[in-house]
Amino acid sequence: MRRKWVGGNWKMHGSRAMASALAGAIVEARNGHCDVAIFPPFPYLREACAACAGSQVMVGGQDLSEHETGAFTGEVSAAMLRDVGCGAVLAGHSERRQYHHETDAQVAAKVAQALEHDLAPVLCVGESLDEREAGQTAAVVARQLGAVVAHCGIAAFGRIVVAYEPVWAIGTGRTASPAQAQEVHALLRSQLARDDARIAGSTRIVYGGSVKPGNAAELFAQADIDGGLIGGAALQATDFLSICSAAG
Ligand code: 13P
Numbered sequence: 001m002r003r004k005w006v007g008g009n010w011k012m013h014g015s016r017a018m019a020s021a022l023a024g025a026i027v028e029a030r031n032g033h034c035d036v037a038i039f040p041p042f043p044y045l046r047e048a049c050a051a052c053a054g055s056q057v058m059v060g061g062q063d064l065s066e067h068e069t070g071a072f073t074g075e076v077s078a079a080m081l082r083d084v085g086c087g088a089v090l091a092g093h094s095e096r097r098q099y100h101h102e103t104d105a106q107v108a109a110k111v112a113q114a115l116e117h118d119l120a121p122v123l124c125v126g127e128s129l130d131e132r133e134a135g136q137t138a139a140v141v142a143r144q145l146g147a148v149v150a151h152c153g154i155a156a157f158g159r160i161v162v163a164y165e166p167v168w169a170i171g172t173g174r175t176a177s178p179a180q181a182q183e184v185h186a187l188l189r190s191q192l193a194r195d196d197a198r199i200a201g202s203t204r205i206v207y208g209g210s211v212k213p214g215n216a217a218e219l220f221a222q223a224d225i226d227g228g229l230i231g232g233a234a235l236q237a238t239d240f241l242s243i244c245s246a247a248g
Contacts, residue, residue: 002201002202002203002204002226003033003034003035003204003226003248004033004034004035004204004220004226004227004247004248005034005035005036005037005161005204005206005226005227005247006034006035006036006037006206006227006228006229006230006240006243006244006247007036007037007038007039007060007088007090007122007161007163007206007227007228007229007230007234008026008036008037008038008039008230008234008235008240009039009062009090009093009208009229009230009231009234010022010038010039010040010041010062010234010235011041011062011095011231012041013041013235014040014041014044014235015044016043016044016047018044019040019044019047019048019051020047020048020050020051022038022235022237023038023040023047023048023051023052023057023059024051025237025241026038026052026057026237026240026241026244027051027052027055027057029237029241030055030056030057030241030244032244032245032247032248033248034227034244034247034248035056035058035227036056036057036058036244037057037058037059037060037087037088037120037122038052038057038058038059038060038234039059039060039061039062039088039089039090040059040062041062042061042062042076045059045061045081045084045085045086046084046085049084049085049086053085058086058087058088058120059085059086059087059088060081060086060087060088060089060090060119060120060122061076061081061086061088061089061090061119062089062090062093063076063089063090063091063093063096063110064076064077064078064081064089064091064110064113064114064119065077065078065110065113066106066109066110066112066113067113068113077113077117078113078114078116078117078119079117081117081119082117082118082119086119087119087120088119088120088121088122088161089110089114089119089120089121089122090122090124090163090229091107091110091111091114091121091122091123091124092104092107092110092111092123092124092125092144093124093165094124094126094128094165094167094170095170098167104143104144104147104148105147105151107123107144107147107148108147108148108150108151108152109151111123111148111151111152111156111160112151112152115152115156115159115160120159120160120161121159121160121161122160122161122162122163122229123145123148123160123161123162123163124163124165124208124229125140125141125144125145125162125163125164125165125188126140126141126144126164126165126166126167126170126208126209127140127141127166127167127168128140128167128168129167129168132166132168137166137184138184138187141164141184141187141188142187142191145162145188145191145192146191148160149191149192149195154192154195154196154199155196155199157192157196157199157200157203158199158202158203160203161203161204161205161206162188162203162204162205162206163205163206163207163208163229164181164184164185164188164205164206164207164208165207165208165209165229166180166181166184166209168209169208169209169210170208170209170210170231171210171231171232172209172210173210174209174210175209175210175211175212175215175219176207176209178218178219178221178222178225179222181207181219181222181225182222182223182224182225185205185207185222185224185225186223186224188205188224189201189203189205189224204226204227205224205225205226206225206226206227206228206229207219207225207227207228207229208228208229208230208231210232211228211229211230211233211243212233212239212243213233213239213242213243213246216228216242216243216246216247217246220246220247227247228243228247230243
């Protein structure tokens with residue numbers, strides 16, 4: 001039985017005060033059985049880590065450099081995230097792939113950096129609307145997942161959380177139906193199973209894209225949906241906590 005996982009990706013929202021208050025409210029109210037992580041913007045990681053210290057709520061970065069250290073202005077390394085108290089990090093979010101042209105190879109290198117520094121990587125994959133309409137969903141997510149399997153090895157998926165986030169469902173209010181999401185989650189799991197069935201059976205594959213308190217339970221009830229990566233609804237403690245409760 002896989003333990004459910006729920007993450008809150010705050011994207012570029014908030015303030016120091018909001019980060020402390022929101023992280024504090026989550027820590028105070030959280031008493032369930034799923035794993036919970038929050039991903040505030042870099043400048044607020046310290047506030048979030050302080051609020052979550054000693055709790056079960058993990059804090060993570062929204063991105064990391066694929067490089068260890070050096071002349072990479074504006075970048076943040078895995079070691080730095082670890083240094084300020086992070087335990088996780090997102091890699092390959094569609095907004096990074098789309099607006100910052102991150103390639104599958106870069107995303108794989110980022111996942112490797114995270115693993116090397118003991119950060120739990122959350123590998124984001126997902127197709128665009130054009131790709132879905134062209135019938136390329138399976139090929140796109142297989143390519144994105146395959147790049148990381150090839151670079152990091154199947155054993156790494158004992159520590160990686162995979163987030164399936166169809167780009168057309170992110171921030172649009174247009175959620176993938178539970179059946180649509182389940183279909184892709186099952187494909188991802190069977191791809192991992194071709195390399196190692198035991199690891200595939202234990203890898204958490206979570207869904208992201210317009211998850212709300214009203215649709216979370218139905219999504220999380222699918223056989224291969226092990227929780228969610230939440231954007232908009234992660235900015236309100238009551239909504240986020242209600243989604244966490246739907247996961248256990
Ligand atoms: P929304 O929940 O706002 O659709 O965002 C999903 C997401 O991108 C989480 O990483």
